[in-house]
Structures are given as structure tokens and as C-alpha cells.
Amino acid sequence: MFEGDRKRMHLGRYPSMSLAEAREVHGKALADVERGVDPGAVAREAKRARKAAPTFGELLDELWDIELRHKKSGAETRRLMDHDVTPAWGKRRVQDITRRDVVLLLDSIRARAPITANRVHGALGRAFNFAAERGIIVDSPCTRIRKPVEKPRERVLTDDEIRAFWRGLDSIDVYPATRLALRLILVTGQRPGEVAGMRWAEVADDWWTVPPERMKNGLEHGVPLVATALDLLEQARDFPGGDEYVFASSRGGGKKPITVRSLARSVTRHCEEMGIASRFTPHDLRRTLRTRLAELGVDDVVAEKVLGHQLQGILKVYNRHDYAAEKRAALLAWERRLRGILGLEGGKRKVVPLAGFKG
Template sequence: MALTVKQIEALKPGHERYQVSDEGGLIVRVSPSGKKSFCYVYRVNGKLKRLTLGVFPEMSLAKAREEAGKAKAARDRGEDPVEAKKWAQEAWKSTPTVAEFIEEYLHRWARPNKKSWKEDQRLLEKDVKPVLGDKKVSEVRRRDIIYVLDLIKDRGSMVTANRTFAVISRMFNFALERGVLDASPATRIKMEAEESRDRVLTRPEIKTLHQLLNDQPLWISTRMALELILRTAQRPGEVRQMTTDEIDWQERMWTIPKERSKNGVAQRVPLTDEVLSMIKVARSFSSSKWIFPSPQTSGPISTYALAQGLRKALKGSGLPRTTPHDLRRTAATIISELGFNRLVVDKILNHKDRTVGGIYDRHTYDAEKRQALEAWEAELEQILAGKVDNNGKVIDIRQAQG
């Protein structure tokens, strides 16, 4: 039962310390001296642990509940709040190394603020920590960062160099905010120009890619997730993190909650018969809530796994470089070619409509989206069967045989 401030004020000290429970794991501990402490209690591997949050009334009940909520969110992410507090206290004793501050950046900023924090972690651990990890943050110079970026560029990964620099820059700005640095070494470094990604696969390329994906010994979650990006036109990150509780089997609908949607708007995706069938097959290989589980971790497959799967499938094929997002763009483009208007395509893609009409329009467009996705599925089946040319025209069977 939720406590009130008056109830806490009325708690009297006893001969021994005792505690009173609030909600969400929050408790109030009353010592024989009359000191009243807010604590968050939880279990790790069956062992009860307690995190002290503050002392009443210096810490208000509302603030204590807020801090308990943060601790619970950390537990949900798999972290141990007590160990995190110990680590933070140790980190403040001296200027951290880059490796130590990477952990602080991930814990204090990236995880709470970025849905894609795991990508930050991957980039930092792959290319930054091995080169700069042992240096003190205060010892890093602009030249050191340029050296890290040059190593990435030398292996031909220009886009990765830009993404890594963006994370490095954010991390050192965070070091400024935390008082670790007085100036960032990441200033006045120019990012490399990138080609605008506008690749749309031709119909013959779609057929070839589909065959390549099936011929490669890819992890089944990777292969099926890539195909579902193409079939549903949804974002790769939203597809790979699909869970069983997001699927309405009766209504044949997949609801992406706003917490997982890139633009913060919930999305309803009508599911065609083939997509539903694929999800059921993928689900049969999973023992967790994830439709596309990772073979290495307890979570879903990673963004890297999708990109790597495509690279493996395309290697030596002669097809141009293709990214998971290109599959989404391809689907949207062909749906438009099938005669569906831009509004319906934008609804399928879950693009925000910032016009006045869009702000007041609360129509779900579920029926229109279903019609478009079913037309796209029919077209895709024709493509995979080799029955249409690159313009979507039906191929004469005798001509094809000839």
C-alpha cells in the first residue's frame, strides 16, 4: 500500500530497526535513533539487496519514488543498482581512463536517453577502447581521435567512421557536462561527406537477393527478419525487436508501441497471410518473447547481424551494396508504383504528418494499409516466381522459356 507523508512523519523509533513498505520496491527504514531512510529493495540471483536512496525529510517521498523508479528501470535493463552506485563512487575519486568513462557514458547518458545505445556501445568497444582505452580522458588530444577515425577509414568504412565520430563527440560533450573536462578534444574535426542513400532494388535484384539469402547458411532469425523488412516496409530496428505480445493473431495486426517506434508514434501494421506464416515459423524457433532471438544473447538479433547477413549473402554475387534500410525503401517505392498514393505509403512507413490536416486526422488507415500491403505481397510473389519484368509487366511464358 502506498504510504503518505503524514504516515512517514508518524513513524516512531523502536528498540530495533524496522521497515515499512511503500510501492514499487521502495521501503522506509526507521532506526532506533529515529533516522528514516528511503531504500529500494530487489533480488539478484535470489539474494536480497538494498540500495539506500536518501534520508527523510531531506529527500521527499515523491523524489524517493522517482529514484526507486530509476533503480527499477536499471534492474529491467539487467543492471545491479548497488554495484552501479559503488562504481560511480569509485569513478569520482580520480580522472577516469577512456575505458572507464565509456562505461559512465553508457550508464549515465546513452542507456537512459538512446534507444540505439547498444550501437554506441558496439562502436566504442570495437574501435575506440582498443586504441584509447588506457589513456586518461584528460590526456586525449584531437590527434588521437583523428588516428582512431583514420584506422576505420583505411579499412574502407567511411560511414562507420562518421558514426563513430558522432558517438565520440557526444561522449566528450558529456564529459564536459560532468565536469571531467573543461574542453572537448573532438572539436574542429570534420566528418566525411557521405553519398545519399537512395538505392532501390530492381525486381530481378529482389529475386536474386531472395535466392541468395535462402542459399546462405544464415541464422534463421537473421534471414527471416530481413525478408520481413522487405515484406512489411518497417524499420529494421522495429522488425528485429518484434515480440510475441505485439502480435494480434485474430486481428492479423502487429502493433509497434510508441516506446519502440523511432518517431515516438505507435504503429499498426496489417499482416498478410505470408507474413503471419513467417512469424509463426520464426516463433517456433524461439523460446523467449523475441520473434527473432539472438543466438549469442538473451535479446533480439542485433542491427549488426542484419547488415552482416546481407553482406554475406551478396558477397561475390555482383549485386551492389545493399543495406537493411534499402529493403524498406524498395518496398515503399514499389507500393507507390502499384498506384497507392503518398499518404497511404507514409502511413505504412509511419512517417509523421506535420501538416495541419495531419495533426487533426485521427483516421487509422488500417484498411488502406492492408490493401496496399496485400497488393505488394501479390507483386512480390510474382517477382519471386520470375513472372514480371523490371517494370512490373507480366512476362509472356513462352518468351521467358525462349
């Protein structure tokens, strides 16, 4: 009873709140009533204060609900923050986090992973700007913190490394779908994420159409599938559980695709085992194809269209050609070059089981 009115107060849920804790909260509420204080009003004010001054973890939840879950990169951004930021700041009030806190956190991440530090820097900048937009803080503590300029990667595999990569995939302990996906990146030049998430519904005859929502630039992209690519897809059909995804994960009963992280781990863990001294990433396979197209004399505009890049400047506005025939010719030229590197020159055009090639 408080001032003649009977009121109920929610203390908590068992077992997250023990009986001893419930008795303690109940005792404090009774003490408030005896002092003329409404414990319900106190609880409501505390809830309002928590909402007005959320913790960093609560800010991330709000950012996820309103913004991140609608973005293609949202899940990866959330994973990055949960891994590198939440353990340190999850329970801290957003308004208590200073620029110095941000600097020290980024320094600790940069000491072990410079590129990751830059990614976290960008994610934090957006999170704190979001907090300012929502009235949680006045200004972002990320302002005036310079982000180191990343040196563009230049890694391109040599002929010897391409042979070692292709053949080495057969001898290392790697998930079969991962093996095929890595080869498809080299054959088609598409982004690791686009290959990893490839769906059977996107493939028709000898074309692969990547929908806008899976493209970095938000535009539909057609990829010609040469014989080697078709052979890799045919092998993928033999894997159980891959009814939706071409490269289905071993987890979740084939309802999820393999991840870009799994592709990267397979390369970094087994690089030396494949006989390649200098480390490379799955994205370097894409860069290798782009470089080799230039060596083969493929026009830069065509090569960029193969990779799914937008044309720039006035070409972007007025050139609406789809370059379908030119892209196929470019990838056929690369396939011939790749077969030559692997020692498979000559012969009629047909599907060749390169995945089983041992040399």
C-alpha cells in the first residue's frame, strides 16, 4: 500500500534473480514506503534514466534494430564490435566514453591487427554519430582521431604459386565446398563474399546472375560461366544439404552458406603447406585474375565489367552496354591461360575435371 492505493511491484524473474536478492529488493521497497517514497516511481525513474543514458551494449542493440540489420554489411559490423569492443565497453555508459578511451582501445587492437583497427575505427565512428543523432551524447568522441592510411594490397600470384595453390588444395585438410569456392574465385574473379553466398537459383545454363542485394554496388551482375567454372559447380552438386546454396556450410543442415572468414582461414592456415611462402588472401585471387586480364590484352573497361565494377565518369551515365559477349571472351581467354599454367594446354572445348588434377 502507498498513500491508500494497493500497488504491485515487479521484482525480477527466477532464477536470474535469486530469492535472497528478491527479499533484499522487497525490503528496500518497504523502507521507501515507510519514508513516504513511492518505490514504483523510483523504479520508473531508474528505467527512464537507463534509457536516457544507455550502456555501449544497449547502444549497439539500438543501432542494430534501427540500422545495421538492414545493411548487407550490418552482421559483419556487429560481429566486429561484439568481438573487439563489447568486452571492454559493453557495460559502460556511452556518455562516459572519452576520446582517450577510443584511442587506447584502437591502439590495443592495432598492435595485433592493424587492418581490423581501421575497421573498428570506422564502426565506432558510425556508432557514436548514431548516439549523437539519437540525443544520447552531444558529440562523438571519435572526432579528430585520424585513421592511418591503408597501403593498397598488391599481392598477385605468380604462375608457380597458381599451380601450387590449385594442386595444393587437393592435399590439405579443408572442407570440400571451401576448396571449390576458392577455385571459383580464381576462375571467375568474383568477390569472396559473392562466391561464398552463391545460390543455385542464381545459376541458369552458363550464366550466374548475382542479385543487387548481394553486390557491393547494389547492381545486378552477370557472370559468364566457362567450362572450368561449370565443372566446379557440377562437383558442388554432389555435396549433401546444398539445395539452396552452392557452397553450403557443414553446419545448420545446409541451410547456410560457407563464410568469407572460413575461406580466409583455409588460405592463411595452409598457405605454407601448399608450398606458397608469401601469404595471400582469397581477395588476392580476384586481383590475380584482374592483373592477368590486363596481361592478356583485355580492355580495361571489359576487365572492370568482369569484376562487377561500375564504369566511372561520363561512361557511367551514357554507356549502357551490358558487355556480355566481351566478358565471356575475356574469361575464356583467362581460362585458356589458366589451363596453360596448370599444364592442360590443347584439346577440344569441354568440361575438364581440373579439381582432381594431380600433375
